[in-house]
Amino acid sequence: LCISSSTLTHGGDSSTSTSSDGALGVVDLNPPRGTRDFPPEDMRLRTWLFDNFREVSRTMAFEEVDFPVLESEALFIRKAGEEITQQLYNFEDKGGRRVVLRPEITPSLARLVIKQGKSVSLPLKWFTIGQCWRYERMTRGRRREHYQWNMDIFGMPKVRAEAELIQAIVLLFERLGITSSDVGIRLSSRKVLQAVLNMYSIPEHLFAQVCVIVDKLGKLSREEIEKELISTGLSSEAVQGIIEVLSLKSLSKLEEVLGSDVEAVADLKKLFSFAEQYGYADWICFDASVVRGLAYYTGVVFEAFDRKGELRAICGGGRYDKLLSTFGSEDVPACGFGFGDAVIVELLKEKGLLPDLSRQIDDIVFPLDEELEGPASSVASSLRKKGRSVDLAEDKRLKWVFKHAERINASRLILVGKSEWERGMVRVKILSTREEFEVKACDLE
Numbered sequence: 001l002c003i004s005s006s007t008l009t010h011g012g013d014s015s016t017s018t019s020s021d022g023a024l025g026v027v028d029l030n031p032p033r034g035t036r037d038f039p040p041e042d043m044r045l046r047t048w049l050f051d052n053f054r055e056v057s058r059t060m061a062f063e064e065v066d067f068p069v070l071e072s073e074a075l076f077i078r079k080a081g082e083e084i085t086q087q088l089y090n091f092e093d094k095g096g097r098r099v100v101l102r103p104e105i106t107p108s109l110a111r112l113v114i115k116q117g118k119s120v121s122l123p124l125k126w127f128t129i130g131q132c133w134r135y136e137r138m139t140r141g142r143r144r145e146h147y148q149w150n151m152d153i154f155g156m157p158k159v160r161a162e163a164e165l166i167q168a169i170v171l172l173f174e175r176l177g178i179t180s181s182d183v184g185i186r187l188s189s190r191k192v193l194q195a196v197l198n199m200y201s202i203p204e205h206l207f208a209q210v211c212v213i214v215d216k217l218g219k220l221s222r223e224e225i226e227k228e229l230i231s232t233g234l235s236s237e238a239v240q241g242i243i244e245v246l247s248l249k250s251l252s253k254l255e256e257v258l259g260s261d262v263e264a265v266a267d268l269k270k271l272f273s274f275a276e277q278y279g280y281a282d283w284i285c286f287d288a289s290v291v292r293g294l295a296y297y298t299g300v301v302f303e304a305f306d307r308k309g310e311l312r313a314i315c316g317g318g319r320y321d322k323l324l325s326t327f328g329s330e331d332v333p334a335c336g337f338g339f340g341d342a343v344i345v346e347l348l349k350e351k352g353l354l355p356d357l358s359r360q361i362d363d364i365v366f367p368l369d370e371e372l373e374g375p376a377s378s379v380a381s382s383l384r385k386k387g388r389s390v391d392l393a394e395d396k397r398l399k400w401v402f403k404h405a406e407r408i409n410a411s412r413l414i415l416v417g418k419s420e421w422e423r424g425m426v427r428v429k430i431l432s433t434r435e436e437f438e439v440k441a442c443d444l445e
Ligand SMILES: OCc1cccc(Br)n1
Pocket: 084, 103, 104, 132, 133, 134, 143, 144, 145, 146
């Protein structure tokens, strides 16, 4: 396929095309800024990753659900200053409706749970893999879309839900060959921050905003965090108290500071005990600085990180017991995580764990001359009906067919020749051993 690039457009590749009035135009061959094509090799890797997401979801007895990528903007209007709501890919459709390309999937899950109402029995465990979008000024050249595996449990008020979700994450890592020496899961609870805010009598309405700010710990300087916290109206004493507690990395220290009757401590101790029973204790660690950046979390929060500290969070999630009431429904306890398709691939590359996913097919059927195209079609058709992946080659020289077979890793070459066909036979070549033999066409499988 030869594409003449007449003029380079801003995207790089280009080709000439004619519009309806025949005027020469230039089509940019790149996908829109911040988005990706998935040519076959990339699509095989994506399919392999998603198949692992699906297999873990199956073993955890989750049901698959799906939603439109397009959602009402109203689902994502939140006032806590989250990055995700400040970068909405939002617009007005031709009907004057305010819509978005969804930036996350949890609100859609919540919407459907509310809509299903009494027709679903709780607890319910749903998963989906879907594309999510953000509109970020391309100053940082970051992607505007990614695919996220979401696992959510509704109607499980105790930390059993968090324990189940963390097992799903660990099972996924183990399936991909990642160990607890490569990756850890940091966890805490927003009830820790809630307890600190109560100690300083900070009003409830500031909770979400404070969480979003302290989630930037490690990304912004301590001074910048303090400045943002002060700007919400917190006293400098409260700011210091928050930062001091959030720097704790030991649950027993936390217990000393907050007391053992605080819900956060009880929840986390229970979760660590579950971790021993599930067998993933060496994957998790307490870290009070984990708050995650979404406003609606209300309890345990967690995120997986590469222990070398070179990458962004691999996945993250938490409990969100009060999201449904923000949509006008009565609350249902809920907990979930999102697992993106980008950082995990960077980690697998870095660890040398990307699988060999070269193309592979079972058979190439090749008519040795034109009058055998019909018989070759019936041979290919009968093999396909038996489940073989079959490529039907024709109008080629035999030399090309052998090269093609090598290129697509075919197991067998089925040659349909005149003299053999007249005896009801075809010639089979096993490409790995070069073994060659005749077989009755009707016995081929
Ligand atoms: O993780 C935040 C996010 C949301 C939508 C799209 C992309 Br890329 N990233």
